[in-house]
Amino acid sequence: MEESGKKIGRILLSARLADTDLWKKAELERKKTGRRMTEVLVALGIDGEMIRQALALRLKIPEVGLKDRRIEPEVLGLIPESWIQRHGIVPLERVENTLTLGTVDPFNIEIVKDIRFKTGLNVRVAVISEPDLAGTIEGSFGTQAQPVEFNLDELLEDVGNPDIEVLAQGQPEEEDEELPEGLEPEAPIIRLVDRIIQDAVRARATDIHIEPARGNVQVRYRIDGVLRDILTVPKYVQGPMLSRLKIMGNMDISDKRKPQDGRSKIKVGKKIVDLRISSLPTMFGEKIVLRLLEQKKGVISVGDVGYPTNILHVLNDLLSHPQGMILVTGPTGSGKTTTLYSALARLNDGTTNIITIEDPVEYQVPGINQVQINVRAGMTFASGLRSILRQDPDIILVGEMRDHETAEIAFHAAQTDRKS
DSSP states (O other), X not given: OHHHHHHHHHHHHHTTSSOHHHHHHHHHHHHHHOOOHHHHHHHTTOOHHHHHHHXXXXXXXXXXXXXXXXXXXXXXXXXXXXXXXXXXXXXEEEETTEEEEEESOTTOHHHHHHHHHHHOSEEEEEEOOHHHHHHHHHHHHSSOOOOOOXXXXXXXXXXXXXXXXEEEOSSOOOTTOOOOTTOSTTOHHHHHHHHHHHHHHHTTOSEEEEEEOSSEEEEEEEETTEEEEEEEEEGGGHHHHHXXXXXXTTOOTTOOSSOEEEEEEEEETTEEEEEEEXXXXXXXXXXXXXXXXXXXXXOOOGGGSXXXXXXXXXXXXXXXXXXXXXXXXXXXXXXXXXXXXXXXXHHOSSSSOEEEEESSOOOOOTXXXXXXXXXXXXXXXXXXXXXXXXXXXXXXXXXXXXXXXXXXXXXXXXXXXXXX
């Protein structure tokens, strides 16, 4: 995003639509708020149509006005509304296997690749303006464009009170334990971290990445399988922010030289969310990744998972076999666990011994014996699976096959009148 903004700036400076002072002001505002550069420039008074014309002329690509243009609903439905709002894009028309994509930022090549992969179509890019984009969003979805905006100064001074509660963070702290300076319960940095987590949950992100760089720290969300830039904060926020996250995960805040793993449980509004927290030392400091796992209210049926009819028939046929192995693979957030538990729900008729081994246990289901991995206590996938085989199981769910040993034990179990 940063490199894209610089390229747009050079074109506008060359076209004399902006001077150096305005450009510096726009760059500062972009870093503080996380908004698109074209959004910031329009807010600072540069005409959106002139930006569109300048980009199209320099890059020699078409420009499209959307003022009176009607977009077919089936075309608009090719891309999630969240992508349209976040990336400033609009699917304009589809002709056979080619999709024309309107974008306010033609340098955002990654989103073009994502859309090509998601739709299976060739993508042709055209430049649109920010005002036209806002009008299309409001007219098509009935909502106003709502960019993610963070003003760091305002957040640190008065971030408000996010609707988030930490329910568990490993071992409870002693009452007289002294927190690091700046991390008292009402400290602004805690409210900032809570706000980042809260907004990630509400955006249905599966992961939060806190990535240190030379002069700042980048916050990114993984939404719909794709990492998105959300917020850039100054370098001085890095230490307190990472300490807060490590405290939540009951990790050692003094050890910054080795990877650590932790977990916590929070409540955001009415949602209960498990956090898996992982730290990794990098050249510019510790990188933190938070995996967000919302506790589900119940397990859905196989028919409600969303598979096409032909795939559903295949899955049901496989589940009817008395033994064998079903491997479910896919990227983060694609529904692997949902698929597996919907299958278990169908097989859980009270006459079978079903055991799962997971890290973590994402659904709690009556009638199923569920085992949580605990590496510190010696409970790994391989050792746990060996123990499970001595428990007379009929069906075994293995959350992950991380190594050769686990895979070998699982394949052996599947050949001995068991389903895994």
